[in-house]
Amino acid sequence: MSVVAVRHGAVTYGGRHVLRDVSFEVATGQVVAILGANGSGKSTLVRTILGLVPLAGGEIDLFGTPRARFRTWARIGYVPQRIGAGSGVPATVGEVVASGRLARRGIFRPARAADRDAVRAALEDVGLLDRINDPVTTLSGGQQQRTLIARALAGRPDLLVLDEPTAGVDAASQEAFAAVLGRFAERGGTILLVAHELGPLEPLIDKAVVVHDGRIAYEGRVPEPAGHHAAPGHDHVHPHAEPERPAICVAPTDRLPAN
Amino acid sequence: MDLFQYDFMIRALVGALIIGLTAPALGIYLVQRRLSLIGDGIGHVALTGVGVGLLLQQSPVLTAVIVSVVGAIGVELVRERGRTSGDLALALLFYGGIAGGVVLVGLSDSNSGNLVQYLFGSLITTTRADVIVIAVLGVAVLVAMLALRPALFAVCNDEEYAKVSGLPVRTLNLLLAVTTAVTVTIAMRTVGLLLVSALMVVPVAAAQQVTRGFRTTMAVAMLIGVVAAAAGVTVSGEVDTPPGATIVILAIAVFLAITVGSTVWRVVRQRMNLDGNHQHAEPSDVVLQAGAR
Numbered sequence: 001m002s003v004v005a006v007r008h009g010a011v012t013y014g015g016r017h018v019l020r021d022v023s024f025e026v027a028t029g030q031v032v033a034i035l036g037a038n039g040s041g042k043s044t045l046v047r048t049i050l051g052l053v054p055l056a057g058g059e060i061d062l063f064g065t066p067r068a069r070f071r072t073w074a075r076i077g078y079v080p081q082r083i084g085a086g087s088g089v090p091a092t093v094g095e096v097v098a099s100g101r102l103a104r105r106g107i108f109r110p111a112r113a114a115d116r117d118a119v120r121a122a123l124e125d126v127g128l129l130d131r132i133n134d135p136v137t138t139l140s141g142g143q144q145q146r147t148l149i150a151r152a153l154a155g156r157p158d159l160l161v162l163d164e165p166t167a168g169v170d171a172a173s174q175e176a177f178a179a180v181l182g183r184f185a186e187r188g189g190t191i192l193l194v195a196h197e198l199g200p201l202e203p204l205i206d207k208a209v210v211v212h213d214g215r216i217a218y219e220g221r222v223p224e225p226a227g228h229h230a231a232p233g234h235d236h237v238h239p240h241a242e243p244e245r246p247a248i249c250v251a252p253t254d255r256l257p258a259n
Numbered sequence: 260m261d262l263f264q265y266d267f268m269i270r271a272l273v274g275a276l277i278i279g280l281t282a283p284a285l286g287i288y289l290v291q292r293r294l295s296l297i298g299d300g301i302g303h304v305a306l307t308g309v310g311v312g313l314l315l316q317q318s319p320v321l322t323a324v325i326v327s328v329v330g331a332i333g334v335e336l337v338r339e340r341g342r343t344s345g346d347l348a349l350a351l352l353f354y355g356g357i358a359g360g361v362v363l364v365g366l367s368d369s370n371s372g373n374l375v376q377y378l379f380g381s382l383i384t385t386t387r388a389d390v391i392v393i394a395v396l397g398v399a400v401l402v403a404m405l406a407l408r409p410a411l412f413a414v415c416n417d418e419e420y421a422k423v424s425g426l427p428v429r430t431l432n433l434l435l436a437v438t439t440a441v442t443v444t445i446a447m448r449t450v451g452l453l454l455v456s457a458l459m460v461v462p463v464a465a466a467q468q469v470t471r472g473f474r475t476t477m478a479v480a481m482l483i484g485v486v487a488a489a490a491g492v493t494v495s496g497e498v499d500t501p502p503g504a505t506i507v508i509l510a511i512a513v514f515l516a517i518t519v520g521s522t523v524w525r526v527v528r529q530r531m532n533l534d535g536n537h538q539h540a541e542p543s544d545v546v547l548q549a550g551a552r
Contacts, residue, residue: 050422088467090471099409099417133471
């Protein structure tokens with residue numbers, strides 16, 4: 001059975017076609033990476049799958065149920081690109097991760113021992129259990145990202161959806177990330193992630209879907225990096241002089257920080 | 260002299276204590292989602308409700324609740340759409356609210372001193388019926404804010420994540436809008452419409468100087484709120500100052516004291532670490548490495 005199925009999906013934003021005729025599937029237990037340049041529509045694609053962006057045409061099924069009728073959101077663990085607005089009000093790592101239990105326990109039932117255990121287990125998994133009572137603002141960027149993964153894991157989901165989990169994250173945290181995702185996949189979990197550079201995540205990926213200009217340009221094994229992209233430690237700030245293989249080539253702006 | 264031998268002082272104190280607890284318990288969510296000034300805006304809108312009540316010779320508290328709830332829902336719907344024109348829409352709503360209120364109060368038979376009481380609060384205007392309304396609505400708001408804390412925290416901290424968790428985000432947002440309107444209205448007798456927002460925000464701002472988590476911030480903010488409210492009413496009765504302004508000034512004094520105190524404490528602790536043993540430098544390195552695992 002497919003965990004995510006998109007058929008002829010289309011998204012328009014202010015009259016502009018952001019996604020057109022997108023079809024692909026994520027099977028149970030698969031680790032799928034959506035690749036593409038900034039502005040290619042790859043983030044929009046996962047946000048549409050999650051219901052954060054309205055679908056202008058086509059269909060999306062989650063766990064075999066049309067998205068409009070899908071209610072078992074606890075089966076999905078979402079890891080956004082960065083920690084929420086994070087205003088001045090302090091919140092501990094434990095409090096943020098505990099939000100991940102709400103999909104399971106509902107909003108009226110107070111937290112029980114099982115909820116607290118799940119929070120601790122998730123933090124243990126990402127290696128941040130010793131920071132459970134620290135304010136999230138005292139964590140490094142990579143540690144904050146791991147907090148968000150722990151929040152998603154705390155709900156014991158079947159599918160993890162990650163939006164650029166390694167963007168702007170230090171190398172040590174990227175390795176920690178890959179290890180956490182590897183363990184999740186080993187337990188039979190399904191992963192759908194958006195990235196423009198896989199780094200240490202690459203060995204985990206079963207299937208790559210490359211989005212270019214709102215369409216799926218490639219679907220299959222992770223494409224081999226070509227030209228300058230193959231060089232270790234390269235950063236994509238150089239303009240691409242010669243056209244490289246369009247399915248893999250990403251626009252020169254894709255290394256600009258997101259903010 | 261015992262001020263609290265007078266019934267009106269008891270009523271004012273009870274009203275202020277309920278507001279002192281309720282306003283920060285709600286305000287922490289508004290601060291968290293960067294809507295610190297929304298209470299002020301709703302206060303403007305509530306004035307139109309007061310005007311309607313005075314004109315129709317109905318209870319101003321009741322009409323203010325109705326009008327400000329409608330206004331707050333309107334504000335939430337504008338915010339939800341996230342348009343840039345939303346900023347202007349809010350400005351129109353707020354200034355329309357206060358202008359409408361002033362005109363309506365002017366049209367009614369009541370004098371202008373009445374208007375000032377609603378804007379800045381008064382010790383002597385809280386009637387027995389008002390106290391009952393304040394107690395019932397205040398406790399309802401307080402229970403909702405405490406019981407739904409995990410869900411409201413999730414929505415205010417990361418609205419998109421809350422949506423993907425399947426939480427009723429829209430209902431929770433509307434709940435916050437309605438409870439903001441209710442809190443503004445029940446606070447208007449003692450604290451006044453123009454100052455109630457301060458009691459939602461200042462205790463939270465003070466508490467978060469020294470707290471590390473959301474739950475402790477909420478508890479400390481409510482403590483500051485209730486102490487400022489009790490002290491404010493007492494001082495106001497003793498030296499005959501407007502109660503709302505007195506409560507707010509005391510809350511700001513607490514904010515300043517905590518800010519200065521925590522800064523001094525940090526500096527002193529740093530000095531002690533530097534002067535004392537230098538081996539503190541080593542463990543911090545180890546902690547960093549452990550964190551980067």
